[in-house]
Amino acid sequence: MRVLAIESSCDETGIAIYDSELGLLSHALYSQIEMHAIYGGVVPELASRDHIRKSIPLIKQVLAEANCTSDDLDGIAYTSGPGLAGALLVGACLARSLAWSWDIPALGIHHMEGHMLAPLLENPAPEFPFVALLVSGGHTQLVEVSGIGQYQLLGESIDDAAGEAFDKTAKMMDLPYPGGPHIARLGANGNPDRFVFPRPMTDRPGLDFSFSGLKTSARNTILKCQEDGGLSDQDKADIAFSFERAVVETLAIKCKRALLQTGHKRLVIAGGVSANKTLRKKLHELMDKVRGQVFYPRPEFCTDNGAMIAYAGCQRLLAGQKDGEEIIIHPRWPMDQLPAVENHKESNNG
Ligand code: KG4
Ligand code: ZN
Numbered sequence: 001m002r003v004l005a006i007e008s009s010c011d012e013t014g015i016a017i018y019d020s021e022l023g024l025l026s027h028a029l030y031s032q033i034e035m036h037a038i039y040g041g042v043v044p045e046l047a048s049r050d051h052i053r054k055s056i057p058l059i060k061q062v063l064a065e066a067n068c069t070s071d072d073l074d075g076i077a078y079t080s081g082p083g084l085a086g087a088l089l090v091g092a093c094l095a096r097s098l099a100w101s102w103d104i105p106a107l108g109i110h111h112m113e114g115h116m117l118a119p120l121l122e123n124p125a126p127e128f129p130f131v132a133l134l135v136s137g138g139h140t141q142l143v144e145v146s147g148i149g150q151y152q153l154l155g156e157s158i159d160d161a162a163g164e165a166f167d168k169t170a171k172m173m174d175l176p177y178p179g180g181p182h183i184a185r186l187g188a189n190g191n192p193d194r195f196v197f198p199r200p201m202t203d204r205p206g207l208d209f210s211f212s213g214l215k216t217s218a219r220n221t222i223l224k225c226q227e228d229g230g231l232s233d234q235d236k237a238d239i240a241f242s243f244e245r246a247v248v249e250t251l252a253i254k255c256k257r258a259l260l261q262t263g264h265k266r267l268v269i270a271g272g273v274s275a276n277k278t279l280r281k282k283l284h285e286l287m288d289k290v291r292g293q294v295f296y297p298r299p300e301f302c303t304d305n306g307a308m309i310a311y312a313g314c315q316r317l318l319a320g321q322k323d324g325e326e327i328i329i330h331p332r333w334p335m336d337q338l339p340a341v342e343n344h345k346e347s348n349n350g
Pocket of ligand 1: 136138139162164179277303
């Protein structure tokens with residue numbers, strides 16, 4: 001089965017073609033980051049308009065790169081939620097219209113399921129079951145994954161997502177959007193002994209997260225530096241180091257707990273923050289200690305992309321799932337409402 005995918009949930013237009021026998025054939029991404037950067041965050045209306053401009057040229061490009069035409073496609077997958085309503089509607093309307101005119105099925109895919117299954121595009125791919133840590137700009141969740149569509153939410157953030165905390169802390173230090181990679185880069189030159197930020201909710205049982213208090217600690221430290229003669233580049237680096245370390249250690253403590261609770265030895269990390277090198281290193285150390293393994297996507301598939309939607313869509317279309325004729329999006333969509341896929345066939349990742 002060969003599937004074309006459209007991802008348009010936020011500020012990136014991602015298009016890809018995945019073949020169940022041959023693996024990923026082509027993928028392309030257009031990031032709107034530069035356009036939104038001057039506003040310090042994503043402007044939903046501008047995001048929708050840009051998806052309209054970019055989707056069809058990118059679809060033509062990936063078809064050409066995969067050396068195929070619409071006649072070779074067996075289905076279309078698109079992100080139908082969660083995300084920005086207008087941006088989701090662009091992808092949904094386009095996918096459904098193309099599917100109708102090409103007479104093939106279309107299926108709406110959950111964006112976070114896409115992220116969570118992205119490591120299955122890699123070699124070696126994790127086998128089920130595993131624990132997944134999903135860390136993006138909108139979500140921080142720990143999920144027990146027994147198979148495709150067999151998801152048990154173990155814990156989640158009760159306020160800001162990890163990526164959101166990175167972005168907001170970066171903004172307070174006048175760093176560009178999205179702030180995660182900038183904090184990571186600056187923190188590399190930070191003094192590890194100058195500031196200590198809290199590891200929220202690690203002193204009590206449970207697998208939920210909270211990052212807003214950590215963000216407030218960072219804000220108070222920034223204000224103090226400003227009062228003491230201005231926020232210098234070294235201040236920023238020192239704050240970035242301690243902030244990143246606090247987030248990473250908090251995530252690692254909860255991952256360890258989730259692995260103990262479920263008895264699993266495989267950990268998957270996915271979503272934009274899973275590109276963070278300090279987090280990857282920390283989780284490798286953790287999994288070495290418990291003789292387990294950690295899996296994550298290549299950096300370009302940590303952040304939003306079409307390949308993850310093509311992969312998830314292909315598995316579900318293969319199982320015979322498809323949408324009806326109404327165009328439906330889910331700006332909010334709990335992942336445990338997704339139908340299970342029985343007898344998932346291992347994919348070919350080359
Ligand atoms: O998954 P994603 O591309 O979009 C959402 O679905 O939200 O995640 C974007 C988030 C942003 O908050 C960004 O700052 C964060 O991922 N991010 C990082 C890194 N790269 C991206 N955070 C920390 N370190 C990074 N290297
Ligand atoms: Zn995402």
